[in-house]
Amino acid sequence: MNHVHTVTGLLSPHRVTGPVLTHEHLALDLRRDSDQEAVLSGTHHSAVTSELAELRGEFGLSLVVEQTCRGMGRDAAALARISRRSQVAVVASTGWYYEPFHLAEVAAAGVEELTEILLTEIEGGLDATGMRPGLIGEVGSHGERPSEPERRALLAAARAATEAGLPLATHAHLGRGGLVQLELLTGAGLPAHRICIGHQDLLDDPDVHRKLAAAGAYVAFDTIGKDGYQSDERRLRLLLALLDAGHAERVLLSCDISRHAYLRHEGGHGYGHLFRSFLPKARAAGIDDDLVDMLTRRNPLRFLTGSQGGEI
Template sequence: MRPVQTVAGPLSPSAVRGPVLPHEHLALDLRRAGNREAVLDGSHVPDIAGELSLLRERFGLSLVVDQTCRGMGRDTATLGRISAGSGVAVVAATGWYCEAFHPPEVRRTDSGRLADVMVREIVDGTGPLRIRPGLIGEIGSHGEQPSGAEARVFTAAARAAVRTGLSVATHARLGAGGLAQLGLLTGRGLAPHRVAIGHQDLLDDPVTHRRLAAEGAYVSFDTIGKSGYQDDTVRLRLLLALLDAGYAGRVLLSCDVSRRTHLSARGGTGYGHLFRTFLPRVRAAGVTDAVIDLMTRRNPLRFLTGAGDEDGADALP
């Protein structure tokens, strides 16, 4: 398996012995949506690093993927500070979010040149420290079909992924449009096992989940704990249905912390809700520790490294 590119450099997957949070935000700015709480900046570094450090000590948290990309307030230098302060490896991302957050560069640039922008960041790094992204995402759309601008970004993301070997994670608003997203990405030559379709725990549609998994994509249940969007009881039912259908190897689990009020230091459920609250319910439902390790460690590592079923299953301890 290829190394995982973190903010501190390449990391061997065999060194990741604990769980991975594959869809989180450690630094972002989404204030254009009118929500002043949608900011995680340098002032939150002590709270976030402290929380991740506790999760490392208690649950073995080994790796966090920050899916904050261009136009979302990405700050790779802050990610480096959080990683160093917590002892938890962090992956940065590149790409563009949904159309409401597209900067002017997207509106005036074709998909080929957008792909070139991502490839340059992946190869040469970004920010003052030239930190290299280890993921393309979260590439976003709102609705059953991406808008024209969003479709250009999906096309660019697929091209950049094919050229660099990185995988692509998506933002599907309320879980809608995942099949269309997957079709756009695979239609440009990207293998489905290098795609993770986001926010599927917000879509109460087990048939769609099975279709995505059957195509070979990862199905992200990545807003766990966000009760304002969905109750965890529904998430548990949807997860168990996917496991019963035989698709444990296509599940990713995370919490998508994206507001300062989500931080445990501010009274929120925090980055550890998955480990403290949700996974005990999964175990109580009869899911084994081996399957939980598959969903929380082996699957995200296979996704990040682009490993297929034939070459990723036995390469991890």
């Protein structure tokens, strides 16, 4: 079975005995003129570390997949410090977010050149740290169809993921465009089971969720607790519909903490909202402990390692 590349080295899936948060941010900077709060900088890292350590102690949190990539304020060295101090493993990422956050390199390069940029990071390490990413993501688009630069970034991500044997996670803005993303990525040769389509809990369309899962992709319900976008009650209804359709093995869950106001020490719902609020509601709706383990541990490990079937 493949190991997982973390910021502190290779991790055997057998050592991941507790839950995994599959889409989070621990260090990022998405500030633009219209939004100065979308940041998790050095002044917030102590609070981030404390939250993760607390979740490790209370719920056994074993691993966080950190999806901050190129142009999002990624800080690989900070991720390593947070991981060591919290004693929670962290997977780092490479790729390009959606177009408003693209670096200038995307506009100037073709698919082959962009692919080479990603492979250089995968093989040589992130941000001059030598740390290898374990994921390509969150690679984005922000409409029903990717823009031309987003299409090139997605194709490069698919090619790099295929060559390097890494999984790929997308940013489907407000949940839209996931089927087109999947078609583009699989058309470039990346198997569907190595792909996670992001933010599907923001799309109130169970038919799309079923189609993504039936095609073999992972379906991310990864903005849990962000009530300004969608209520958790509606998220739970959408999740139950996908489970009832027989696609439990294709669901990933997370909270996507992406601004400092979401941290618990600032009064936000925090990284633990999935465990403290959403999963108790899911259990009350009939989801048992084995299914919770599938959604929060076995599915993430299968996605990260490329395993299929009952290997984990």
